[in-house]
Amino acid sequence: MKLSCIYRISPTNIIDHVDSNFAEFASEAGASTLAEGVIGKPFTTFIAGSELRSYFYQVFMSARCNRKVQQIPFRCDSPDMAREMLLEIVPREDRSLQIKTYLVKEWSTPHNVLLEAPSARTRARSKQESLLLCSICLRVFNANFHSWEDIQQFAARCQFFSKEGTQVPRLQRTVCEICEALGSGCQYLITESDGYPSSKDLLVFLHGAGQGTWLMRMQVPPRVIYDFDARFPRFTLVSPISTGRQWNLDDIESIIKDMVDNHGYSPNRIVLAGISVGGTAVLELVARNAFPYLGYSVVGAVPKISDAKALSNCPSIIYHGKDDQVVSYKLVESMVSAIKLQGGLSEFVPLSWGHDCWHQVYDASQKTSFWTWYRKLLEEARDSNQS
Structure with a gap:
């Protein structure tokens, strides 16, 4: 620079x-x-x-x-x-x-x-x-x-x-x-989807390095969220903003705590999602176990095998490109196996892409899309609460 x-x-x-x-x-x-x-x-x-x-x-x-x-x-x-x-x-x-x-x-x-x-x-x-x-x-x-x-x-x-x-x-x-948010010192953006009925389901999305400014609106949930109709459960998307190349986990947990304490969101109805550096931060947040997360999803994240037990506490879907030259595909595959050995409900989705495979992950038309998994997770949680 x-x-x-x-x-x-x-x-x-x-x-x-x-x-x-x-x-x-x-x-x-x-x-x-x-x-x-x-x-x-x-x-x-x-x-x-x-x-x-x-x-x-x-x-x-x-x-x-x-x-x-x-x-x-x-x-x-x-x-x-x-x-x-x-x-x-x-x-x-x-x-x-x-x-x-x-x-x-x-x-x-x-x-x-x-x-x-x-x-x-x-x-x-x-x-x-x-x-x-x-x-x-x-x-x-x-x-x-x-x-x-x-x-x-x-x-x-x-x-x-x-x-x-x-x-x-x-x-x-x-x-x-x-x-405008960056200029005002804002830490995160909030978007509420359409859907049925009003609820307190929270999706926290962490972007990858550099995407806080140039790419975030192009490739991730804030764009796709507008396309949902009334058949999809309503949820609120929180998109923290970072201009650096890593996330401060304390800051993210403070944002989540604010949403729980001051906006009425249930700590056990929170799903974390992230790509690349953001995905790595998601794994670290789940391992810290500050909240009883409903589930998590990562794309192109760097895992720690030693965290497998902590990562098995809630359902997850893990995506990774077979041609990823940034993060080892074999390492991620080993992590998913380790989570399953601990009794975790982890779904592994290999993709025929490199590190930037999140385009495919957040394409709602794909059968293995994040949104298919997320919708099922929300509906199962709501059915469980009603029974």
């Missing part, structure tokens, strides 16, 4: 200092004019759109009130280059903020017409052809899947990698719910 530039804003959000790298950073980001005369001007002068200005007011207020360093992942793509960036906001004693911008990763892309300056592209004139674009993560809202899609993936799928002047939809800038 490379430090790109440092600047400082006053307690009243006036830019009062920029370092020597600021001009170079602004030029590389396609905004060379920002390097001229920024000192003494309000930070929001250089922020386009009321939603984005409101977002930064919220971020700055959160940093000052909590007196904690805040990190905001964002994208800063140009037509021919994609960049993952990190904004680090450091509150100071006098309520000013030191802001550090880091370049996390960059890579070349085919020419993306969507990212051209407005004057360089031909826009569609119909309002119906406008696109919602998150100004922070550069994701386009896909109305068909109720999810946000990476702008580079969207451009490739819709063939916007082409010559200049191609007609493209209007871009309506906004801030997506994931970025």
